[in-house]
Amino acid sequence: MMEHCCGLLTAKKEPVPLKSVEVELEVRDHVATVVSTLTYENKEDKPIEAVFVFPLPGDAAVCHFSATIGQTQIVAEVKEKQEAREDYDDALSSGQQAFLLEESEQSPDIFSLSVGSLPPGESASIRLEYVTELAVQADDGLRFCLPAVLNPRYQPQGSKGASVQVTSVPASLVPYSLSFSARVSSPRPVSKVESNCSLDPLQYLNTEQTQATVKLASGHKFDRDVEVLIYYKDAHQPTAVVEAGQASAKPGSLMGDPVVMLSLYPEFPKAVMSSVASCGEFVLLLDRSGSMDSRMNNSECRETRISSARDTLLLLLKSLPMGCYFNIYSFGSDYEHIFPESVEYSQMTMETALEKVEQMGADLGGTQILKPLKHIYSKSCIPGQPRQLFVFTDGEVGNTKEVISLVKKNSGSHRCFSFGIGEGASSALVNGLAKEGGGHAQFITGTDRMQPKVMQSLRFALQPAVEDVSVTWDLPKGVSATVLSPPITALFQGQRSLVYAQLTGQSSEAAEGGVTVKYSLAGHPSQSQLHFALRPAEDTGLTVHRLAARTLIRSLEMEKSDLTGQHDDGVKKKVVEVSVQSGVSSAFTAFIAVNKGDGKAIQGPLVRRDVPTGRFTMTCSTPHLIVCRAMPMRSAHGASRSQPHLLKGKMGKPAKPHGKQMQLSEPQRMTKKSSDAGLRLKGCSVDMCLPEQTRDPLLQLVSLQKASGCWVLDPDLAAALGKTSEEVENTKPASVFRELWATILALIWLHGFKKDAQEEWELLAMKAASWVRAQKAACVAECVEAGNDVLGCYVQKGDLGL
Template sequence: MAPFFGLIIVCSRQPVPLRGISVEVQVKGFVADVCATLRYKNTEEKPIEAIFVFPLDQDSAVYSFEATVEGKTIVAELQEREQATKTYGEAISKGQQAFLLQEDKSSGDIFSCSVGNLPPGQEAEVKLSFVQELPLEADGAVRFVLPAVLNPRYTPKDHEESITAQVPRVPIGQIPYTLDLTAHFQSAYGISKIQSNCNISPVEYTDSDKTAAKVSLAQGHKFERDVELLAYYMDVNKPSVAVEAGLPDAKADTLMADPAVMLQFYPSFPTTQEQSNSGEFLFLMDRSGSMECGMNSEPNAPQRIESAKETLVLLLKSLPLGCYFNIIGFGSRFEFFFPETIEYTQESMDEAVKKVTQMEANMGGTEILQPLKKIYKTAVRPDHPRQLFVFTDGEVGNTKQVIEEVQRNAHNHRCFAFGIGEGASTSLIKGISRAAGGTCEFITGKERMQPKVLKALKNALQPTVKEISLKWTLPPGMESVLLSKPPSNIFQGHRAIVYAQLKGKVSNTYRRGQRREVSLEYKFKDENFRNSIKFPFKVEKVERPTIHRLGAKALISELENGANSESEEVKKRIVESSTQSGVISSLTAFVAVNKETKAPVQGPPIRRDIPTPGLMFGMPLACQQSMPNARLKMRPMACNMAPGMSLDNRTCKMRSPPKAAEMEKSKKSSHFKKSAAKATPVAAQAMEAPALFRLISLQKADGSWGLSADLASVLGVSLKEMQESNPKQNPDPAVWATLLAVIWLHARCLDQIDEWELLEDKAVSWIKSQAGSSLTDSISAGNVLLKSTVDPAELGL
């Protein structure tokens, strides 16, 4: 066998030309400007073409691409996509070095970087830069994620195979290249702390007032998981405006020549205890084989499907009496729990919970389009607004068709989407939620799904905000042109971002009576509200036109996802907007050619696909299930299979012979599943569920709890103690039981209040409807029994 040089792909024994990645992140407030450098070296005896397919957030605006070879930097040109591909191909055929960066046709969050005709022994650096908005988490953290995991996207029948199917994957821990990352944060409000899911250096403040700080990844970091950085500012919920002057060398009458504006609103309105009991709630649950994977790459991580099931039970318990609901599981096929949406009662809830506990990730590939079409063909119930909740790991190959289907039906529903686990498609999750005026969340690492999902349910139950509009007040001769749509829905505590271009003559001189102001106006429960932001009169010139690039990305996305996106006129606008702003689109690509190559490379080059981390490797039982009817076939990799290894149609997986302890554990797991199948849903869950989940499982649809031994067990007392401690202010023992459950929640689970707040609202409302007198004595007795000190005022009773 011929010797192998340098690093090799573990499974295929192919050399890996990518040696390392360096990333510099500049975060200013809520915007990140990122520069990533990829270092290549050809350790083989023949010229190669290195292909690296990688994920980026859907909202990333890639604005620069360049290559450095033998000390010479070649800046790429942004061309129409077909022309760029042709330029690259012709250069390769002539023996010239060439570099190509393009967005995948099927999904806006997948990119491929091609390094063509790299001669033996030569090194090359490829640098790409992008900007993106940063989301604000529920706890106030500004979240930056550099994605690493690119799971293979399932491709339905009659669709072009996803590019992700060609990417070789290696087990966690065996990625053959490293990541160096340094992040600089700036906030005018001050930075209190920075956290990460990876090992980082201690926070280093670079000024005395703590408005600037930096952190770095630990040396030798393997880029085998998404890198997440959470920055906590002293104050984040303040409206703001950023205005950038136009670029002096930009073409006249274009976005880059005029000032650009980024507006950040924080709409608010009075909190209300009013909870609508109307609504049609549809829970679309991914049950494809990949949902058996862990929530993260760590040993004993919970399976995605198990976390989703627990969340579904919590959602079912939190629904209001009188609404309608249904649950739909999907994979290569789909099935509805009930033939049609059913009224939420104790009986229907019990039946749904029982079916949820029996759900498995056994439905094959991820085909979400057909169940969506079936849902949309069903008429909406009068006076019950449709709310669609989608749970998926996002491994979908026909993302654009799915988004288009949701958009076509956006007039009759709202969509709340949740990306489960690392590698979930930001293009799919953000796309469907935006298309139907909902919200989206991503659950990765050790995050619990429940708080984020319950937050979305609170939004869905919130009274609708109506008549949303933007009102501009500008000096004479100036007008605004929106680059992104104003928000179609407003939710309490959610930020709304709008981009605009200012056209006309802009004067930096203040004149009495002149105003520059924009207001977000809306109506909530027949009351009018107005959030206003004033513009600065002096527009500063900037070195990096970040706002212009984000605005251009917003405009391009609006055009790409619009109703007429396939028309020639819209395609022309996309290409023009992209090339004028320098921001890549689905119809353009960056290409660079080294025309000063000393001698033509003798080809053709050997193709080398750069591997990515495979979360499905080395997970016994978790992700090993093959996918019926799947079309996701991996690129042939000539694996040298050792005894105890097998190859299925999902990826190249190594299965070691099970050890005795693992076999015994498997037997016990199998025994538990059989026992649980015979038990009631509550009893089956209680065998291993935490106390909070056990308590939630016992709550009735009307919000009450019954006085039972199961409840006593959760509360840590005996049934006899519960019965004897009842002050008997109310003859119904359920009032006492429900009061104890609410006291226990406040005393033992206050840190998880986001998960049970809606449940408590139901319980307190039920208690008020049943109890005829003051409950002060009952609350005191409950505190004594549970050894707690909960203040009656906390309970709202």
Template sequence: MLRIKRDFSGFSQQVEQQCVPLKQVSVEAYIKSFAADVTIKQIFRNGETKPIEAIYCFPIEEQAAIYSFVARIDEREIVAHLKEKKEAQREYIDALQQGHGAYLLEQDEKSQDTFVINVGALPAGKECHISISYVSELDLVQNGSKIRFVIPTTIAPRYNPDKGGISAPSGTTSKYVQTTPYTVEFHCRVTKANVSRVSSSSHPIKIDLAQEDVYVIEFAQQSTHLDRDILIDIELVNNHPNTIVAVEPGAVMASFTPTEEDCQRAMNNTEMTNEFIFVVDCSGSMEDENKIGLVREAMLLFLKSLPVNCHFNIIRFGSNHQALFSKITAIYNEENAQKAEQLTKQLKADLGGTELLQPLQWLEKHSPRQGRARQIFLLTDGEILNVNEVIDLCRSMTNSTRIFSFGLGHSPSRSLVKGLARATNGRFVFIPPNTSVDVHVGEQLQKALQFCITDIKVKWNLATDVTSAPTKMPPVYANDRFIAYALANDSTFVFNHNSSVELHTDENRLGEAKIDCI
């Protein structure tokens, strides 16, 4: 949080920086099936004798869609409109120069999981109430047995390769602190349909079971600080439904979970040799929360589980990168496995900064041999600033490479960890501190040994024309959830129980979803 007094009309000529004026944060959420509707409310107060500009950087779930931004001072309410970024910034600065109040919400250019609120010309002694609402799709974890709802609350210090050191987010001059003077209130409703249990591994919670249709969740403690992400795990009664869920007039969400038999039939039993490359973060930040210890545990499990006669390598990275074997990969045999195990036991967070781009560029220049598929396992806390640059590079490698990413610690970059997996048709997982890694290692290795199906098509049997999303369907894995959305071109159309949705390739059908609720 940063207050900046700039040389605008009505502002002090002197530039000052202080940690101020965010007074209160509250989160309200409603979870239905695999989707969450979240509203974050923030109260800013100017305790100074002059107008100030407050700049607040905050994290948000990667790929969340913000649909509302409202600011209120006294009885005046301002509803934001979506505009092209440069135009919005220009209008904001013009308003400040004229001495008017102005409010700007924008996404960090280098990362998709950080947003910045500018509250400009906040009058002396006044409070500004900011409300931001967004929707997001929830992750399915632990082999489809749970849905995980995450509210990111912290932005960890991130390494900037251009400066060779830590940078504040979004071009601000914020200083990182371990504690904050403000707390967060949390209120969440979860629909009970197909849910057996709700829990949290991040915070003590209390659950009201009295309501007929929803669980009501709040923090058990009165004062909860913004020092870690909020994690809510929702255990499912049935984790393999093919259903159309969350149906509202004009909108539909279809969920599929293809079986191994479905996927094998679609792949026509294709075989290919795998090479496994472990890209391991050994930067200084990995010492915090014993993240490097999680890496050692995970790597030892991986090394005992690799298939015979595959090829592999381990690349450590920090300010530079170092490979275990001089060649791109080596055969997985007893001798090389012992070398890898010895290196793993000696892993330390001693390589300085977090230059992730360099080892990935090295791999990109040395593509796998013909007939081989490359599976990269990335273990990192993701504390880098150039997220989009890294993802763009990896997107160019998708013909031969998939990335299976592990986000370690309380506050990994969710944009990086998820973005790399999505860009390369891989999978991601987040491992908080003091967590057993064995289940996550097993899941990721199992997915890496599978071939994903990429030529996916969705057929909407809804008796009306629809617009389907996403336009390019993501890959499908066996026993893994796949979600597609549709919006009826006729907004008055109401879906009925005769509606269905089919998931298929050019030659095989992978599943059919039926109406679950209307």
């Protein structure tokens, strides 16, 4: 056996089989169908096996996989995973072409595609199709993300299974091209489509503007995730889609019966939503692994993920209500916490926390999130203070399902809000934390600012919790609904909840169904209703059925699994049954395609090539390695395949080492603590620290606010407002005490100069306005008028919430 390893030595022109990736996206309302075509070419003089590890959205349902070689197309079928692997091995051993697509058992957003026995000079075209729901963003946009990066996932020591082995190169050197196009249709007009990548102009296909197409501009380097945001007019209308069953499937089965997908948008009373909770235990969990030292994006901006997180924690801490409790954890290979237990929020505890936050760097090594989570959950909840967990991570972990299982186990004691930072954050981890924790997930990519998205989630956390959620159906006689979705545990103002249900029985075409969602909000019973026609919609394919099957599969995979991911045989059997019946991937099944062709065996020894995956990197670090391992020589006449294929060790069978294998792990970053001590300012590393005088004026002003909500009249405040001490001191109305004058000046400045960033400071301004009102001063109107004169603004007293 031989082994070949190389670094960024592309001059060697080691053949890489993947030539191009073509992606077609079709969006119907809030559901997407994605078709990816991957073209391989073997330029070597011997048969090869290519292995390509790639990410997909964590909640995607892979539903079609086929391969075209020359004029022959073979369509894969779903089989139990071990059976599929054995079929793949047998095919390669007998000299046949075979293709295997499998999902990682540790993280449902990682897939491995093995292309086996591709003869010299031959091309193969792989077609992969999946369906997925599009998440609603805080600004009502629907988010689709095509991941371009698969960072090596950090695998904790002692955890089961080997880490996913990823061949990784800088994105600029990825040797395959990408094309991307999207078609959007909806009952409501498409108002706009935005992206973090350059798009050709949006083309409308009808005068109602309910259908449109858009393409990625030519020349895209595939150096980042392709993120597309779709905006509709009147996005918050509840909808129902009834999809007819598959004609060839047995009535009474999931695929044979109609399935309904409900999209619910509860509207809560404004009086309730305008109030902000003054209680809660806020536990903030910050990733400080080495990768958090990467820049936020690949522009000229020098801001790093960790520095943006520090600024965000400043805003969060200033926005917390008096009377709540809080603590801050940070983690890497190990974890730290600021206080042994959550403490009551006060000026003293806030200042202590901020001092610690300012010193936080990306210096804790790997990404072991399980240990701090266990520690947090081991602490008793504080009576009358509902626990709210905020998790910030760039999402490079290998034990995703283990982490999500722990959150699910503790979902009754808290809500979890998660934030995926930067390119390559695992959607399975970030979405899974929020979904199982009854919270909300946000992704910060490209030129996004972290602060407004985090503050949106804090507003959700401060909303009154919705309790006792129930869904009841009103259906004609003879028709019944079997709900396939897990119970709804969280409802947020303006956020969508999806419910899938299988409809069994017969009804007339004109029949109508209804569903009522009942819940308790701030102690008051409320409900939302939706009526819908039972007649199936036309031309929906089986998209809704496949999403319903995916939902059921994910629920079953989480069911009765312990923290090591072990399932009982009954659950596994049910997952395999639903997966095979629906043709949708799962952790226990795989797609297998074998081309028996003309029956002739492919001659020659078979070598293996791992296809490089683009790695998004903006920090100066050691080059990422391309790892190419040749396969042991294999007879075309049935010799056994001794090298386990990719992920086999990770999925239950220990991989046997063949010589020295290189495995990528998260880059270790050395910190010279002593020699760099004099070059650090408040804990910031040199390359990301701005001089104090050029700090963002908004953050400068926010940093001066007291925990109670007020500001103090001093030279620092004057500087933050862009004035001299004399200008703010000498214009103070005589009857006004200093803190009141300072606080009104700060509020006027925020409203007058930072209106575009209101999402970031709105909560702390509400706290300041509440403090002003509590002073019951008679001279507020005079102060506002004088403050406008000093700052050159025209803000009305009513605008300040006074």
